[in-house]
Amino acid sequence: GPKVLQIPSHQIIDMGQMVTLNCDPVSNHLYFYWYKQILGQQMEFLVNFYNGKVMEKSKLFKDQFSVERPDGSYFTLKIQPTALEDSAVYFCASSGDKNYAEQFFGPGTRLTVL
Amino acid sequence: QQKVQQSPESLTVSEGAMASLNCTFSDGTSNNFRWYRQHSAKGLEVLVSIFSDGEKEEGRFTAHLNRANLHVSLHIREPQPSDSAVYLCARNTEGADRLTFGKGTQLIIQP
Numbered sequence: 398g399p400k401v402l403q404i405p406s407h408q409i410i411d412m413g414q415m416v417t418l419n420c421d422p423v424s425n426h427l428y429f430y431w432y433k434q435i436l437g438q439q440m441e442f443l444v445n446f447y448n449g450k451v452m453e454k455s456k457l458f459k460d461q462f463s464v465e466r467p468d469g470s471y472f473t474l475k476i477q478p479t480a481l482e483d484s485a486v487y488f489c490a491s492s493g494d495k496n497y498a499e500q501f502f503g504p505g506t507r508l509t510v511l
Numbered sequence: 512q513q514k515v516q517q518s519p520e521s522l523t524v525s526e527g528a529m530a531s532l533n534c535t536f537s538d539g540t541s542n543n544f545r546w547y548r549q550h551s552a553k554g555l556e557v558l559v560s561i562f563s564d565g566e567k568e569e570g571r572f573t574a575h576l577n578r579a580n581l582h583v584s585l586h587i588r589e590p591q592p593s594d595s596a597v598y599l600c601a602r603n604t605e606g607a608d609r610l611t612f613g614k615g616t617q618l619i620i621q622p
């Protein structure tokens with residue numbers, strides 16, 4: 398089926414540093430999502446993005462977070478500065494439409510903040 | 512806040528025996544339910560999406576939705592060891608583009 402890629406698979410950084418997580422969505426998809434999964438907990442919605450704009454975000458999407466997709470390249474999640482509680486696996490997803498359209502997920506990026 | 516509860520947390524089934532997983536939700540506002548599975552270091556694989564009360568079958572996977580009981584289940588026919596994974600139940604609501612997930616059921620299929 399359609400594949401979403403995420404780069405890197407694992408990132409270790411020191412608290413306070415900036416990190417950018419990259420997502421290569423399905424080629425013709427227009428809707429993009431980030432979800433966060435802390436170890437042992439359920440996956441939780443962070444943000445969705447369409448036509449260059451954040452459409453909806455959750456309370457987990459702190460001011461230190463930002464998303465963009467410059468020139469149709471990677472869809473990125475940037476955290477600046479990072480905090481210890483940002484340690485989690487971050488999953489990117491994309492879909493061809495909104496609401497009930499299928500969301501296709503990447504394998505996740507494991508972020509460890511020291 | 513919408514909640515999704517999955518049970519059991521872990522399930523071990525012999526190869527070839529039916530595996531049944533459960534998911535309950537906190538209210539009846541959701542319009543769509545999905546079952547995903549997650550192998551280690553891989554993305555989520557969608558198994559079944561179900562909109563209406565009743566059953567929906569996709570190959571060896573059958574979802575059964577009962578809105579009145581706030582319950583959706585997944586049944587895996589003739590499971591193989593390769594079906595061992597974490598199974599996630601998710602819901603979304605009309606007008607909201609986010610998925611709400613349960614914590615998952617760790618399924619182990621023993622040869």
